[in-house]
Amino acid sequence: MSTKEITTALCKFMTEVPSLSTMTTAKIETRNGKGFQFDFAELGYICSVINPVLAKNGLHIMHINRVVEGVEYLVSTVYHESGECLPSSEKVIPTGLNANPLYSYGSAMTYFRRYVTLSMLNLWHGQDDAGIEYEPKEEPNNFSNPIVDMATYAKKTIKTALSDYDKKQMLLQLVKLRQSDIKKFIELEEKFIMHFQISGKMSDAIQETKHQDFIENFIVKAVKV
Numbered sequence: 001m002s003t004k005e006i007t008t009a010l011c012k013f014m015t016e017v018p019s020l021s022t023m024t025t026a027k028i029e030t031r032n033g034k035g036f037q038f039d040f041a042e043l044g045y046i047c048s049v050i051n052p053v054l055a056k057n058g059l060h061i062m063h064i065n066r067v068v069e070g071v072e073y074l075v076s077t078v079y080h081e082s083g084e085c086l087p088s089s090e091k092v093i094p095t096g097l098n099a100n101p102l103y104s105y106g107s108a109m110t111y112f113r114r115y116v117t118l119s120m121l122n123l124w125h126g127q128d129d130a131g132i133e134y135e136p137k138e139e140p141n142n143f144s145n146p147i148v149d150m151a152t153y154a155k156k157t158i159k160t161a162l163s164d165y166d167k168k169q170m171l172l173q174l175v176k177l178r179q180s181d182i183k184k185f186i187e188l189e190e191k192f193i194m195h196f197q198i199s200g201k202m203s204d205a206i207q208e209t210k211h212q213d214f215i216e217n218f219i220v221k222a223v224k225v
Helices: 004-016 043-056 101-120 146-160 164-180 182-196 209-224
Strands: 024-028 036-040 059-068 071-080 089-092
Touching: 004 043, 004 059, 004 071, 043 059, 043 101, 059 101, 071 101, 089 101, 089 182, 164 182, 164 209, 182 209
Parallel strands: none
Antiparallel strands: 024 036, 059 071, 071 089
C-alpha cells in the first residue's frame, strides 16, 4: 500500500506542531519514605496540542482494544484522509499494580496511549524517568579523594550487578514461566518494561539484582494466585 500522501502530511505536521512544553510533576512515595518525582506531559494536554495540527493535515491517530485468546491489546494506527495508514502498534495491556483493578486498568490504558501517541508521531515531551529513578538516589559524589571514592563506587556497582550464573538461572525461570503460562509471562514482561522504562526485550535488560528481585517477586505472587 502506498504511503506517499501520509508521509507528506506527517512531514508538514512535524513542521507545524508546537513543542510540548507544559509538564506535570508526579510525586511518588516509596517504602523508605524518601520517594521520587518526575515530570511528564498529560495525555489530555498532548491531545489538545497535536489534534488540531493532525486534523489540519488530514491525519488521525486511532486507539482501539482487541482481545486475542484472553489477552487484551491496545492497537494504535495513524490514518490519513486519503485512506493510507502507518503500520499499527500493538501493546499488551498489563494487569497493573494498583489494588483497585479499575484504577490499574485505566492507568495502564492512559500510559500506553500517551507513549504510543508520542512515539508514532516522533514527538518528545520532556524528562520522564520514573523507572530509572524508582530507587532512592545515592548522595552526589564529588570524588574529593579519587582513589577511595572510585573504589567505593566500583564496589557498589559490582554488588548490584548479577553474576553470569544468577542471570542464567533467572533466564531459565523465565523460560519455564513462558512454557507453563504465556499470559503471566506477557504480563510480567509488560510490567518489567513499564517499571524500568526500557526498550527491547526483558531478557536483554536483566543485568542487576533489582531486576532479579522484581521478577522473583512477580513469580512468587503468580504462584500463590
